[in-house]
Amino acid sequence: MIEVETQLARVLAETRPLSSETVPLSAAHGRVIAETVTSRYALPPWTNSAMDGYAVRSADVATASTDVPVTLEVVADLPAGASADPALSPGQAARIMTGAPVPADADAIVPVEATDGGERRVSVTAPAAAGAHIRSAGEDRQPGDALVSAGARAGAEVLSALASAGYGTIAVARRPRLAVIATGSELVAPGEPLDRGQIPDSNSLLISSLAVEHGAALVDVVRVSDDVDDLDAALRRLSDRCDVIVLTGGVSMGAYDPVKELLSPGGQVRFEKVAMQPGKPQGFGRLGEPWVGTGTPGPLVFGLPGNPVSAWVSFLVFVRPCLRALQAASLVEDPRLSARAETGWRTPPGRRQYLPARIRLTDAGVLVAPAAARGSGSHLVGSLADANGYAIVDASVERVHEGDTVQVVPLVSDVGARL
Amino acid sequence: MIEVETQLARVLAETRPLSSETVPLSAAHGRVIAETVTSRYALPPWTNSAMDGYAVRSADVATASTDVPVTLEVVADLPAGASADPALSPGQAARIMTGAPVPADADAIVPVEATDGGERRVSVTAPAAAGAHIRSAGEDRQPGDALVSAGARAGAEVLSALASAGYGTIAVARRPRLAVIATGSELVAPGEPLDRGQIPDSNSLLISSLAVEHGAALVDVVRVSDDVDDLDAALRRLSDRCDVIVLTGGVSMGAYDPVKELLSPGGQVRFEKVAMQPGKPQGFGRLGEPWVGTGTPGPLVFGLPGNPVSAWVSFLVFVRPCLRALQAASLVEDPRLSARAETGWRTPPGRRQYLPARIRLTDAGVLVAPAAARGSGSHLVGSLADANGYAIVDASVERVHEGDTVQVVPLVSDVGARL
Numbered sequence: 001m002i003e004v005e006t007q008l009a010r011v012l013a014e015t016r017p018l019s020s021e022t023v024p025l026s027a028a029h030g031r032v033i034a035e036t037v038t039s040r041y042a043l044p045p046w047t048n049s050a051m052d053g054y055a056v057r058s059a060d061v062a063t064a065s066t067d068v069p070v071t072l073e074v075v076a077d078l079p080a081g082a083s084a085d086p087a088l089s090p091g092q093a094a095r096i097m098t099g100a101p102v103p104a105d106a107d108a109i110v111p112v113e114a115t116d117g118g119e120r121r122v123s124v125t126a127p128a129a130a131g132a133h134i135r136s137a138g139e140d141r142q143p144g145d146a147l148v149s150a151g152a153r154a155g156a157e158v159l160s161a162l163a164s165a166g167y168g169t170i171a172v173a174r175r176p177r178l179a180v181i182a183t184g185s186e187l188v189a190p191g192e193p194l195d196r197g198q199i200p201d202s203n204s205l206l207i208s209s210l211a212v213e214h215g216a217a218l219v220d221v222v223r224v225s226d227d228v229d230d231l232d233a234a235l236r237r238l239s240d241r242c243d244v245i246v247l248t249g250g251v252s253m254g255a256y257d258p259v260k261e262l263l264s265p266g267g268q269v270r271f272e273k274v275a276m277q278p279g280k281p282q283g284f285g286r287l288g289e290p291w292v293g294t295g296t297p298g299p300l301v302f303g304l305p306g307n308p309v310s311a312w313v314s315f316l317v318f319v320r321p322c323l324r325a326l327q328a329a330s331l332v333e334d335p336r337l338s339a340r341a342e343t344g345w346r347t348p349p350g351r352r353q354y355l356p357a358r359i360r361l362t363d364a365g366v367l368v369a370p371a372a373a374r375g376s377g378s379h380l381v382g383s384l385a386d387a388n389g390y391a392i393v394d395a396s397v398e399r400v401h402e403g404d405t406v407q408v409v410p411l412v413s414d415v416g417a418r419l
Numbered sequence: 420m421i422e423v424e425t426q427l428a429r430v431l432a433e434t435r436p437l438s439s440e441t442v443p444l445s446a447a448h449g450r451v452i453a454e455t456v457t458s459r460y461a462l463p464p465w466t467n468s469a470m471d472g473y474a475v476r477s478a479d480v481a482t483a484s485t486d487v488p489v490t491l492e493v494v495a496d497l498p499a500g501a502s503a504d505p506a507l508s509p510g511q512a513a514r515i516m517t518g519a520p521v522p523a524d525a526d527a528i529v530p531v532e533a534t535d536g537g538e539r540r541v542s543v544t545a546p547a548a549a550g551a552h553i554r555s556a557g558e559d560r561q562p563g564d565a566l567v568s569a570g571a572r573a574g575a576e577v578l579s580a581l582a583s584a585g586y587g588t589i590a591v592a593r594r595p596r597l598a599v600i601a602t603g604s605e606l607v608a609p610g611e612p613l614d615r616g617q618i619p620d621s622n623s624l625l626i627s628s629l630a631v632e633h634g635a636a637l638v639d640v641v642r643v644s645d646d647v648d649d650l651d652a653a654l655r656r657l658s659d660r661c662d663v664i665v666l667t668g669g670v671s672m673g674a675y676d677p678v679k680e681l682l683s684p685g686g687q688v689r690f691e692k693v694a695m696q697p698g699k700p701q702g703f704g705r706l707g708e709p710w711v712g713t714g715t716p717g718p719l720v721f722g723l724p725g726n727p728v729s730a731w732v733s734f735l736v737f738v739r740p741c742l743r744a745l746q747a748a749s750l751v752e753d754p755r756l757s758a759r760a761e762t763g764w765r766t767p768p769g770r771r772q773y774l775p776a777r778i779r780l781t782d783a784g785v786l787v788a789p790a791a792a793r794g795s796g797s798h799l800v801g802s803l804a805d806a807n808g809y810a811i812v813d814a815s816v817e818r819v820h821e822g823d824t825v826q827v828v829p830l831v832s833d834v835g836a837r838l
Contacts, residue, residue: 168610191587
């Protein structure tokens with residue numbers, strides 16, 4: 001058996017970042033920014049008013065009070081979007097709305113609430129210090145200041161900052177083109193009636209949905225029998241169009257494991273036993289001839305075990321970092337948190353456990369419990385519905401006791417969430 | 420001024436859940452499950468083998484050892500998907516693959532590793548206790564057992580559990596149809612050159628992207644000037660096609676605030692001062708005639724302030740719970756966590772502060788710092804790129820000191836993330 005880290009290092013060593021493409025900001029939502037972005041503009045671009053009110057010379061209103069107001073002549077009206085820069089002589093003011101550029105001759109804003117709101121003459125009832133209610137050009141960012149780092153995921157906030165900083169388009173990583181092939185003669189489409197021995201194909205949905213949550217563009221999602229010819233045909237059809245193909249099932253010790261039977265002999269895809277539970281049998285490699293043309297770099301291929309929890313863990317531990325690395329995301333592996341076990345559970349001897357878990361962030365710290373009411377079987381697909389992360393327990397641990405400290409990884413999708 | 424809770428209660432009181440619709444599981448990804456779902460099948464549906472090996476009568480192999488193996492006749496071969504239930508007499512076994520149904524006459528599985536792998540006769544070198552390596556039908560879920568609660572968001576894991584439990588389609592909440600109207604004569608399209616006084620329209624991207632991250636279907640995203648006729652025309656065009664219209668800008672005390680000018684007189688949309696910073700001016704209501712036909716319930720309308728940070732906070736505090744309630748999501752308001760301030764910052768007097776923040780989950784607990792290097796201005800759009808949540812500071816607090824405990828809300832998108 002090899003360690004998880006060894007297998008992951010093999011995956012990442014084979015993973016080359018995809019090219020980038022420049023798209024309108026609205027099309028960049030959820031994608032990975034491909035280059036470090038600096039601000040094109042000063043933010044804000046113009047020294048502007050933080051309030052609706054009057055732009056004044058602060059010296060003019062230094063003595064203003066409710067008892068002894070100061071009256072100024074209103075010589076201009078500056079709504080938002082106004083381009084004017086009216087000259088203000090002593091004793092003069094300009095009515096100004098929030099966001100409008102402050103005239104060069106003014107050095108303070110008197111809020112409308114401290115005036116009589118006059119349109120030709122205004123009575124000011126409070127002083128305004130130099131700089132009051134003025135936002136200086138560039139106080140948030142100067143042109144050339146760092147704004148967004150390469151590898152950041154573009155959520156709503158990043159897009160909004162990019163727009164403000166002068167960008168209409170942005171370079172983002174190309175989405176990994178990904179196909180899912182679920183293998184198994186026992187599989188039928190979800191919702192179809194079952195004969196004895198058949199089960200619904202849940203892995204197609206699981207893996208394709210996870211892939212989308214991590215930025216992939218789905219090329220196809222197919223289900224094939226345990227006949228190697230079916231698998232071979234699917235690979236021939238898909239290999240030229242994919243960056244990644246994820247197979248589920250058919251990778252273990254059985255007599256009818258088509259993935260291993262078809263892909264092991266050429267040596268392009270290696271099958272390993274990894275010291276983890278679930279997820280021990282893992283296939284990974286890069287597909288070549290006869291599935292792709294000579295000289296063409298073929299897609300990365302993952303052969304994940306077919307049990308649902310095994311496929312889920314294997315995706316999160318191996319495929320997810322690969323998808324992130326293909327997109328050159330700054331986050332490749334999720335940070336782990338220390339959590340306190342709310343109940344105890346058994347762990348397998350000699351292999352690191354990845355347990356679907358219910359993680360709670362509380363004021364008393366992070367708490368964790370198994371998602372499944374009954375233990376940790378790799379077939380407990382129902383328990384996945386209750387999982388919002390997984391626990392990681394060292395191979396040396398034989399049993400987790402209530403109150404023990406355990407490492408956990410909360411489950412987030414990359415598209416949107418950024419904790 | 421009214422309290423945040425008062426305004427939110429008004430919003431939620433006016434928000435009626437949308438109807439549901441039944442869609443294929445693959446189309447339900449990221450949507451909210453509309454009814455509590457029980458398992459149609461037992462999970463697993465068949466008592467099946469957890470290993471590749473041989474189905475045996477445990478009594479037959481009770482004495483098996485490496486020194487004195489037990490030899491059994493192999494009378495059947497059961498790959499995954501096999502429907503056969505071969506009779507096994509004493510001394511007989513069936514070769515069986517992981518996931519294949521266990522014959523009724525067998526009560527244990529001998530893993531292939533504990534045999535010679537024979538195809539007609541098999542030599543067994545270890546005993547197997549009754550029940551060994553057998554997964555019993557229904558041990559994860561019995562038919563009728565609870566599987567997914569109404570209001571849950573359908574991530575990959577939920578979809579996978581639903582498929583396994585017998586569902587091909589599922590009832591989900593209809594997506595809220597939402598339009599964004601950014602108002603302001605100073606706004607130009609992102610990437611267009613700026614004249615003095617102009618700024619790029621970032622709110623269109625911000626609000627539309629946030630809406631998508633929280634399950635909305637975008638009807639349109641438009642930008643209008645501060646001319647009320649422009650706004651009126653946009654509302655007439657969009658009102659019949661939307662469940663929600665989110666306006667930004669034009670809601671405060673200014674002389675050119677078209678949203679307030681157009682929508683305040685009829686009383687359908689109320690404009691309040693809310694005791695929060697930023698986000699004090701808030702408009703909310705339900706649009707009626709003349710924008711929608713008689714007797715038709717019009718869309719909910721939010722009039723958010725136009726400063727970018729104000730619009731962002733207002734969306735998260737008022738629009739997000741509304742979108743979730745429209746989808747009848749079980750999570751309406753995000754849980755707050757206690758965090759320790761990594762640095763101090765100033766807070767406004769008399770209003771609750773919502774500060775864009777950088778939140779870090781660490782083994783030493785949750786830490787928080789302002790996203791902006793320079794204070795907390797509502798115009799600091801650049802700082803949004805660095806925010807992954809916000810801090811909430813009580814109105815009574817005048818200054819947060821390093822080490823103080825502060826409430827924070829991490830930023831997650833609803834579509835995918837479920838912590």
